Amino acid sequence: MRFSDWLCKGLGGSDLMMNRFFDNSPIGRTLITLVIAAAGAALAYALNLPVYMLTGPAIAVSLAGLVGLRVQIDPRFRDVCFVVLGLTVGAGFSHEALGTMIRWPVAFAVISLLTWATMLGCRAVLERGFGFACNTALLAGAPGHLSFVIAMAESSGRDVVRISVTQSVRLLMLTLVVPFLALAMGVDLSGAVTLQGVGWPLWVLGVLAVLAVIASRLLTLWRVHAPLLIGAMLVTGVWQLSGVAPGVMPQWLALPAYVALGALIGTRFSGISAADLLRNLAAGLAITGVAVVFAGIAAVLVAVALGMPASHVLLAFAPGGLETMIAMGVVLGVAPGFVAACHITRLMVLSVLLPVMARKR
Numbered sequence: 001m002r003f004s005d006w007l008c009k010g011l012g013g014s015d016l017m018m019n020r021f022f023d024n025s026p027i028g029r030t031l032i033t034l035v036i037a038a039a040g041a042a043l044a045y046a047l048n049l050p051v052y053m054l055t056g057p058a059i060a061v062s063l064a065g066l067v068g069l070r071v072q073i074d075p076r077f078r079d080v081c082f083v084v085l086g087l088t089v090g091a092g093f094s095h096e097a098l099g100t101m102i103r104w105p106v107a108f109a110v111i112s113l114l115t116w117a118t119m120l121g122c123r124a125v126l127e128r129g130f131g132f133a134c135n136t137a138l139l140a141g142a143p144g145h146l147s148f149v150i151a152m153a154e155s156s157g158r159d160v161v162r163i164s165v166t167q168s169v170r171l172l173m174l175t176l177v178v179p180f181l182a183l184a185m186g187v188d189l190s191g192a193v194t195l196q197g198v199g200w201p202l203w204v205l206g207v208l209a210v211l212a213v214i215a216s217r218l219l220t221l222w223r224v225h226a227p228l229l230i231g232a233m234l235v236t237g238v239w240q241l242s243g244v245a246p247g248v249m250p251q252w253l254a255l256p257a258y259v260a261l262g263a264l265i266g267t268r269f270s271g272i273s274a275a276d277l278l279r280n281l282a283a284g285l286a287i288t289g290v291a292v293v294f295a296g297i298a299a300v301l302v303a304v305a306l307g308m309p310a311s312h313v314l315l316a317f318a319p320g321g322l323e324t325m326i327a328m329g330v331v332l333g334v335a336p337g338f339v340a341a342c343h344i345t346r347l348m349v350l351s352v353l354l355p356v357m358a359r360k361r
Contacts, residue, residue, distance in 0.1 A: 026072060026074045027074060029070050029071065029072040029074075030072055030073055030074040030077055032069070032070075032071070033061055033064075033071040033072055033073060033263050033266075033267065034073075034259070034260065034263060036057075036060050036061055036064050036069075036071065036263070037056075037057035037060060037061050037259050037260065037262055037263035037266070038057070038259060039060060040056035040057045040058075040059055040060025040061065040262070041053050041056040041057050041060075041259050041262070042056070043056055043060070044056025044057075044059070049179075050179035050180060050182070050183055051179040051328060051331050053255055053258040053259050053262060054175060054179075054258055054261060054262040054265075054324065054327070054328065055175065055176055055179060055262065056262065057259050057260075057261075057262030057263045057265075057266060058172060058175050058176070058262040058263075058265040058266045059176070059266070060266065061262070061263045061265075061266025061267060061269075062172055062265075062266040062268075062269045063266075064266070065266060065267060065268075065269040065270035065271070065272065066269050066272065066274065066277065069270075070270065071263070071266065071267050071270045072267055072270065073260060073263055073264045073267055077260065078260070078264060079228055081256075081257040081260040081261060081264075082226070082228040082229045082232070082323065083209055083212050083213070083216075083228050083229075083232045084232075084249065084253050084254065084257040085229060085232070085254075085257050085258070085261060085323065085326075085327050086212060086228060086229040086230065086231065086232025086233045086235075086236065087205070087208055087209070087212065087232045087233075087235075087236045087249050088248075088249040088253075088254045088257065088327070088330060089229075089232075089233050089236075089326055089327065089329065089330055089336040089340075090232060090233040090234065090235065090236025090237045090239075090240065090336065091197075091236055091240060091247070091248045091249055092330060092335070092336045093233075093236065093237035093240045093241060093336060093337065103306050104338060104341060106302065106305055106306060107302050107306065107313070107316065107338070107342055108341070108342070108345045110298055110301070110302050110317075111298070111316075111317055111342050111345050111346055111349075112345065112349050113298075114294060114295065114298045114317060114346075115143060115319075115346050115349045115350060115353065116349070116353060117294055118141075118143045118290065118291050118294045118295075118319065119138065119141060119142060119143065119353060119354075119357065121141075121290045121294060122137075122140075122141025122142075122143070122287040122290050122291065123137045123138050123141045124137075125141070125286050125287060125290055126140055126141050126166075126283055126286070126287065129283075129286060130282065130283045130286070132162070132283070133158075133159075135156065135158060135358050136153075136158045136159050136162065136163060138354070138357055138358055139152055139153050139158060139163050139354070139358075140162065140163045140166040140167060140283070140287070141166075141287050141290075142167075142350060142354060143170075143291050143319030143346065143350070144319045144320075144321075144322075144343075144346055144347060144350055145347050145350040145351065145354070146164075146167050146171070146321075148350065148351065148354065149163065149167060149354070150163065150164060150167075152354060152355070152358065156358070161276055162276075162279075162280055164268075164272075165272055165276050165277060165279075165280040165284065166280045166283050166284045166287065167284075168268040168269060168272070168284070169277075169280065169281060169283075169284025169285065169288065170284050170287055170288050170291065170319075171265060171268065171320060171321055171324075172265060172266070172268070172269075173284065173285065173288040174288060174291070174292070174318055174319065174320035174321075174324075175262075175265055175320060175321070175324055175328075177288070177292060178314070178315060178318050178320065178325075178328065179328070179331075181292070181296075181311070181314060182311045182314070182315070182332055185309075185310055185311040185314075186311075187309075187311045187332055196248065197246075197247060197248040198247045198248065199247055199248060199249070199250035199251075200245070200247040200248070200249065200250065201245075201247075204245050204247065205249075205253075208232070208235060208236055208239060209232075211235045211239075212228070212231050212232035212235045212236075213228075213231070214231075215227075215231030215232070215234055215235050216228045216230075216231035216232070217231075218231070219231050224344070225322060225344060225347050226322050226323055229322070229323050229326065230340060230344070233326075233336060233337075233340060237336075237337070258327060261323060261324060261327055265321065265324060291318070291319050292318070295314060295317040295318050295319065296314060298313075298317055299313040299314040299316075299317050300313075302317075311332060312329075312332065312333075312334040312335070312338070315328060315329055315332055315334055315339055316329075316334070316338055316339045316342035316343065317342060319346065322340075322343045322344070322347065325339060325343055326339050326340050326343065
């Protein structure tokens, strides 16, 4: 029995209309995906996995996609979750965080060099170890900017499937590896997964959400990455610093948004065949290892120079998904502005380096 059939029966009906709803409707597929994600989060919590609200759904939805289920997160629901996550992260802005900003340019310079070095290292590994063509290796080993990478692959006639599978493995593995690295570095992940404090009332949430959407429109005009997330962060940061009704995102909103983000990571494996995954799994794991080693070395050096915990800098330097790494920063207690600024810098550097390096090859 298919999962959609089982779910329909559990809801009290198994007629054709219900099956079509869960199989063909984006809303139906989103509901199925969220059920799987919630089950994954519950299991990860029971197993005491770090950052369970992200790692559990990411694993569960990835496995569901690989066995053939049509997992999906509706873009409209995704955008709502990005606003909630942005408001959650932005609540961590403080006057103390502003005092450290003067030292951040050092990190920006290092992450620019790190991005270039990681691209060279991953490309060499894929070419020499796995037989990738030169430009296919360049795009498959790029540390981030997946949508830009896929667009370049399609326009240049490269092996899109091989590139997308390798990149998807990298994103999933970084989501799983970074929390365990943080544990190894002594970070306590057993506490609360969201900021503690008085939750905002509904009227504040409504005002912040409207302002966040307006800010995202402006950021879209300026071609800023993840405009909904960044716009919500900026709006909330200004709100917190102003002292007008400060507070935090209520957990009843924040936790479901984290689970949805974990599910979104897992949906990257929807439609990927087992053969394609097995053919490129080792390559994805290899570039993940290169990225983690390079980011770890750079993070230790910058942490010593800036007097910051190495785990915090590692999160800012790890080439995972922008939204995922920023959201994970809340759990690790990292200054949200620092993580966001470093990842945006990495994406900007990639936007320049990828076309230049591809043209030279």
